[in-house]
Amino acid sequence: MFNKQALTISQQINQLKKRGLIISNEALATAYLSHISYYRLGEYWYVMQSDKENHIFKPNSNFTDVVALYNFDAELRILLFGIIEKIEISLRTKLIYHLSHEIDPWWFQNFTLFTDSMALVKTLSNLQEELSRTKDESIKNHKKKHKDDLRFPPSWKSLEQTSFGALSKLYGNLKPTVKSKDVIAKELGAVNHTYLPSWLQSIAQIRNFCAHHSRLWNRNLPGTVKLLPKPPNPWIRNLENIPKQHEFQKLYVHMCLMKYLLNVIQPNNTFMQQLDNLFTAYPNVDSDALGMKPNWQQEPLWQ
Structure with a gap:
């Protein structure tokens, strides 16, 4: 059964950072995630993940690259x-x-x-x-x-x-x-x-x-x-x-x-x-x- 709960933007950012995505400007990430959904942006950071099952990012993966894509x-x-x-x-x-x-x-x-x-x-x-x-x-x-x-x-x-x-x-x-x-x-x-x-x-x-x-x-x-x-x-x-x-x-x-x-x-x-x-x-x-x-x-x- 699907039981995931919705995350706040702050929780989304913390989760991405724990998984290895570099976010040096949290204010910028907050601005983007308030206008572009986590799920939609996820289509662009998916290729940056070395472990797609556990959503772990490759070394040096950066949020700014996600935004550029x-x-x-x-x-x-x-x-x-x-x-x-x-x-x-x-x-x-x-x-x-x-x-x-x-x-x-x-x-x-x-x-x-x-x-x-x-x-x-x-x-x-x-x-x-x-x-x-x-x-x-x-x-x-x-x-x-x-x-x-x-x-x-x-x-x-x-x-x-x-x-x-x-x-x-x-x-x-x-x-x-x-x-x-x-x-x-x-x-x-x-x-x-x-x-x-x-x-x-x-x-x-x-x-x-x-x-x-x-x-x-x-x-x-x-x-x-x-x-x-x-x-x-x-x-x-x-x-x-x-x-x-x-x-x-x-x-x-x-x-x-x-x-x-x-x-x-x-x-x-x-x-x-x-x-x-x-x-x-x-x-x-x-x-x-x-x-x-x-x-x-x-x-x-x-x-």
Whole structure:
């Protein structure tokens, strides 16, 4: 039976010190622990423990290093959230544009276009919920003006209200016979529909981690991705630097795919400089925990 009791901040600090964590400035530790929970910070000091069963820290483990890791991770999430926003807006635009022209503005509720009907039911149910909650004037006005039309508002209105996760599921669920599925993949540099769904799903998962302030540093990510054997756009030239299958759980390969897509969407982006600046600002952060490769900045992808 679980019988641990809640500790005061003072007790938390004393416990950490007894376990070997160096805390030279207790006032600073008190300030941090009053705003960031012990449990959340624990995700960053976990790797500093030599005995994880009894929570004993390795020699020279310092609270300031825990704080640095936490702040690095927070800034990394903010950076990636901005990158993912650009990818999300581009995907939404392409889905709306190409499928509305190939099919019609209500393609997203046409079950004949999708492989998994139950998955589409769930996507549409979530969309209906979003539309019922929205304060967006265009949706409200559409409903007032077209009371007798029982369909969703057209895609350029409806899909502006849905999430990146829902967009990635819509794209992945499209039948291969839908021409726009390949057109969108080709426009984004993914050649055909075989590769893009796994990229979008992984990026959508990372977006959710960012949105919920979850740790990215030293995290094993769920799912996997399919890499292009011969990408048409700049990629990684040094074969040693291309992530291997067992490294797909680390963040680096997913950031590479974000960069690959972003280079199409915004060719003169500063993703590499921002990421490099972040590592410069936090020199003690172990980049290997993200699966980073040696001299990653020199690869054509990151130029």
